[in-house]
Amino acid sequence: MSAQIPISTFKPYQGEKARLARAYDYLILVLALFLFIGSFHLHFALTVGDWDFWVDWKDRQWWPLVTPLIGITFPAAVQAVLWDKFRLPLGATLCVAALLIGTWVTRVFAYHYWNYFPINMVLPATMIPGALVLDTLLMLTNSLTVTSIFGGAAFALLFYPTNWPIFGMFHQAVEVANSQLTVADLFGFQYIRTGMPEYLRIIERGTLRTYGQYATPLSAFCSALLCSLMYPLWWHIGKWFASTRYLTKI
Amino acid sequence: MKTHFKTWLLALIALTVMSGLPLSSAQAHGEKALEPFIRMRTIQWYDVQWSTQKFNVNEEVSVSGKFHVAEDWPISVPKPEASFLNISTPGPVLIRTERYLNGKPWTNSVALQPGGDYDFKVVLKGRLPGRYHIHPFFNLKDAGQVMGPGVWLEIGGEPGDFSNTIKTINGEMIDMESFGFANGVFWHLFWGALAAAWLLWWVRRPLFISRYRMLDAGLEHELITPQDKLIAKLVLVGVPVLVLVLNAVTANRYPDAIPLQAGLDQILPLPAQVNAGTVNVDTLKAEYNVSKRSMVLQVKVDNRSQGAVRIGEFASSNVHFMNADVTNVGYIPGRDDVSNNGLSLDNVAPIEPGEQRTVSIEVRDAAWESERLDGLIRDADSRVGGLLFLYDDVMGKRYISSISAAVIPKFI
């Protein structure tokens, strides 16, 4: 950092100035929260979409691949700004928490009250543990490389085990129509979605089945690799965004 | 500037909420949306009936019927290799409890065979009171939705009367309306509390301006204290360990969990019901008179049955054009069916056994226009299709032919 101000001459704000600075903090925080609730949630709904909406889309192959990959984008960009400029290690947690608030609001109002779906059919998934790991790792190492490789990987690998306590119970088998379905599949059959026949679900499709039953770990490792690449990409997007827009105003 | 920002923010929030809307509300009712040649020459519905149109929440209702998959399936429409019999509803105001194709229970999609005959039954249960326009319809992969006939259903009673309990393979009874909800909320609150604690730990201090100035002044070491580092280390190790432990506990609790099921069902067509060979109908020519709104079909009927037959009905895209002389033996339209007495013949005498006769059938009604079937003559694929019903009054038999022909428009 620039050494133009000698340490001895640095004076923290006091009195009115400190109060104004604090008010500014809250203003920025509230605006940022709304901005992230809106934009991250929109970004997520448009990209992850159905995998995140419906309990019978949360498969062992695409869901753990796609969700962390998109989920790491905003956290990386916001971390780049908050850590680099302010040494605030909370960018990822803030983004993921904002995403969850937005998601819960939509699930309750748009899905449940407006379209009558039971909320348990559209329960959100959480990425908070992965975000906490990203924030603390960045803070402790102060390294983009280490956070990309290990933080990105942890974000992807932790996703499925984090959510299994929420969704595992929906994978119990039910005997329906002379075949076995999961409880989640039964939701899809019973609670009618007119635009969503069974064949439109993108689950259990593709070539990720080389190792037979081990679809989930394979997907998670694939996602870990991609997240390690996605993280620095969005870190730089965040930096570019910050240097051209926000900081000129401060 | 500020108010500008506010509107922008509001718009963003509104967009966010809307972006999460499920597909169902966006596409309200596509009954006449597809081109006529697709509606007439893909899934040809008939005998569709509802067990009742007025019932209460938690009561069952069923819709049953038959359909023929047209032989003359349009070349521009992908073949029905994955098809799903659905019910058009404004959200799950009803739930689907059972569904049968040719008597076999089915839950997934199925490959239909052009030329095949099928019968179906869907059992539904009322969930939310109201009056709804409901259709059975087919989702055809890559092709769209082909609607069956629509009816008005009136669901009475209270939403609270609804219950939906099912039994898992382990014998546990679960309530689908609330299953897993409290558990899910618990875990979201649990992780949410942890996230909130971490955020508050930082947010309680002076943030942006002062931290930016201090960092600028080279006071980085004061921004992250040893205590912060200790807590971060605990989080970094503790959170992944906790995640793995909780995952293991859950895996232990549900050892028999299976992946989501994604297969297709295999159900073969019934023995031929339509074009069964006893009474053959061959379409020679079709002319549509635009100003008279009438389709004239020239068909050659070859009656190889034991009795005399009469042409009683032409049905296409859920419109029933009836022959008034034959309606007493034929199909009786349901309350909400679209039907008219627009069918007439140039020769009303029954076609005798063994007789081959070329008949000119005039199908004349405003329904061609109101149901938007007349758009056919301006389509790239302007072939008409539909089912022709012939009746043997004496033996009480019905013969059905799926007919198709290119249409020639007549403007005077």
Ligand SMILES: [Cu+2]
């Ligand atoms: Cu309708």
